[in-house]
Amino acid sequence: xxxxxxxPRHEVTEMGQEVTLRCKPISGHxxxxxxxxxxxxxxxxxxxxxxxxxxxxxxxxxxxxxAKMPNASFSTLKxxxxxxxxxxxxxxxxxxxxxxxxxxEQYFGPGTRLTVT
Amino acid sequence: GENVEQxxxxxxxxxxxxxxxxxxxxxxxxxxxxxxxxxLGKRPQLIIDIRSNVGEKKDQRIAVTLNxxxxxxxxxxxxxxxxxxxxxxxxxxxxxxYNKLxxxxxxxxxxxx
Numbered sequence: 626x627x628x629x630x631x632x633p634r635h636e637v638t639e640m641g642q643e644v645t646l647r648c649k650p651i652s653g654h655x656x657x658x659x660x661x662x663x664x665x666x667x668x669x670x671x672x673x674x675x676x677x678x679x680x681x682x683x684x685x686x687x688x689x690x691x692a693k694m695p696n697a698s699f700s701t702l703k704x705x706x707x708x709x710x711x712x713x714x715x716x717x718x719x720x721x722x723x724x725x726x727x728x729x730e731q732y733f734g735p736g737t738r739l740t741v742t
Numbered sequence: 743g744e745n746v747e748q749x750x751x752x753x754x755x756x757x758x759x760x761x762x763x764x765x766x767x768x769x770x771x772x773x774x775x776x777x778x779x780x781x782l783g784k785r786p787q788l789i790i791d792i793r794s795n796v797g798e799k800k801d802q803r804i805a806v807t808l809n810x811x812x813x814x815x816x817x818x819x820x821x822x823x824x825x826x827x828x829x830x831x832x833x834x835x836x837x838x839x840y841n842k843l844x845x846x847x848x849x850x851x852x853x854x855x
Contacts, residue, residue, distance in 0.1 A: 667847045668786070668831060681842060716785065730776070731843060733785040 629734035631717050637740045643705040646737045649698055650719030658731060659692055659702050660716040668716075674700065675722065707741045714738050744769040746834050748846030755822050756854055763849045765832035766814040772834040775808060775815045776843070780829045789830075790817070822853045 630649040638644055650657045658673040672682040677694045685692070689708070694700040704711055714736045721729040745768040755761050765775075773794035778786040792799045792806045792815065799806050803822075808815040819826055829850050833843040 668845045670842065670844075673842060730788045730791070733787070735785055 629717055629719050629732050631715075631734035631737050633737060634735060635738045635740075637742065638707055639742055640708055641706045642741075643703065644707045644711075644739060644741075646702040646715050646717075646739070648700045648702070648717030648734060650700070650717070651732055652698070653721070654719035654732075655697070655722055656720045656731075657694060657700050658718040658720075659700070660718065660733075661713045662716060662736075663713045671702070704739075707739075709741045712739055712741050744772060744834055744836070744844040746832060746844050746846040748832050748849055750849060751847065752850045752852070754852045754854065757822060757824060759822055761817075761819045761822055761826070761851055761853075763817045763830055763832070763851070764814060765816070765834075765846050766812075767834040767844075768813070769834065769836060770810075770813065772813075772836040774835040775806070776833050776835075777806060777817050778831045778833065778845075780831065780848075782828070786831060819851075822851075824853050824855055827851055827853045 629651055632647045636644060655676050659671040661669045661671055669684055671684045672692045673680055674694045677697060690704055692702045716736045717734045718731040720731040746765055748765045753761055776791035777789050779789045780786040790801050790804050790806050792808050794810055797808055803820045805818040829848045831848045832846040835843050
């Protein structure tokens, strides 16, 4: 398996523009997570899905952020309009669920480095 | 909700020394505690995890201990090597938490030759 795939790997955009980040989870995984990483705030969970359904979006910073998972193999994180403080590395991760005997590892994608000028 | 605190934020050791990173959690229902390693410019990767039904787990030079009463767990790296230099994150999760991980703030470990 190719692992979790994210695109683009780097994105530079101007303030006010719309940004769309993409993620393809590992085939067969039924959980998908979006994280944001900054020096100041560390690794923050933004939203996660189970079987394509959003379970918890309490980490989404504001209405400018939205996420969708139209099918089991694709998810997007959209920022509209973007602001300089959105500059960060955005990670997507996927996993199997809780098995009843334990948890499964979350596999992270390579991340998208977003710079908003 | 769950809160995970991690200490220290930075740690510098000489090659061959041991390194210890400590985390505390607030939710007594948490029962899964993974540790992730993130090398510079790379993605976080799981290095070891422990479930609440055990007190210690080892994997070669890495070990994790858990004290459920005190609600803290620690990562121990023995015989450190320069390639151990990275940021280490602890996390906690609980049954019914839909596999949601709450991460600590991270510890930047530097191993000097």
